[in-house]
Amino acid sequence: MSDIMERNYAQMKSYIERNKFPFAEKEEQGCKRLDVQHGKAKCAVKVYTTGTIQLQGVDSKLKQSLDEAKNAVENEEDLGEVLPFEIEQFPEVLTENIPNIDPIIVRFVAEAIVSLKAGSNLGCAFLLGGASEKAFFLLVDTYAKAIPDETMKGRFTSRTSGKFISKVYDEFKNSWKSSLNKPTGYGWTNDIEIKIEQIFQFCRICRNEAGHPHLPPNLDKGVLLANMGQFVKYVEDLYAMIGFYEANDVQF
Known part of the structure; x- marks a missing residue:
């Protein structure tokens, strides 16, 4: 697994934990995955070996929040600037x-x-x-x-x-x-x-x-x-x- 994959995955996981979203981890071929839930909303976060982060799930406030975190991580910005959900x-x-x-x-x-x-x-x-x-x-x-x-x-x-x-x-x-x-x-x-x-x-x-x-x-x-x-x-x-x-x- 690449260093950028591990770094981006750790940052996304930290953001999810900080917001107290229930989640489950799993590994898939070529990526690591976080299945996140908030109320009825669900979203899958996939982090690939290239460092690319992909979100899967219907549009929701949860997905919007995770998308802001994703953009910050991929652009190497301070994730602390993303407001708590x-x-x-x-x-x-x-x-x-x-x-x-x-x-x-x-x-x-x-x-x-x-x-x-x-x-x-x-x-x-x-x-x-x-x-x-x-x-x-x-x-x-x-x-x-x-x-x-x-x-x-x-x-x-x-x-x-x-x-x-x-x-x-x-x-x-x-x-x-x-x-x-x-x-x-x-x-x-x-x-x-x-x-x-x-x-x-x-x-x-x-x-x-x-x-x-x-x-x-x-x-x-x-x-x-x-x-x-x-x-x-x-x-x-x-x-x-x-x-x-x-x-x-x-x-x-």
């Missing part, structure tokens, strides 16, 4: 998991992924921050409407309307902590930092760095990817709170 799927996952999600959030997340693939870390950070702020402002608006006492509602609204996002978050957090009823389940009985604040603050700070020229941007792609990996769960948690306050009044 999980992140590529975020727009579809958000729409599936949150049927009533605001389309602006999905559009911003999709554009953030496009920007990251194009090497625009600043563009990705700005768009991800926009998606985060849209989801958070929807929560604040729903929370305000759920305050039954008109005087208290007016005070909360006056403290959050037209303010910087950091100020709005602080006001919401203080009001939420003083409320008596909260969503039930893991995490909600503890501080809000567990489910919301970490990703919210990351997205806010990154958006500030990308959107304000006087701040020196220092956005590492690895850091963006690590936090994007948690973004779907973050938006799901925000929408869980939105759903709770659509069905329940805020109690003090």
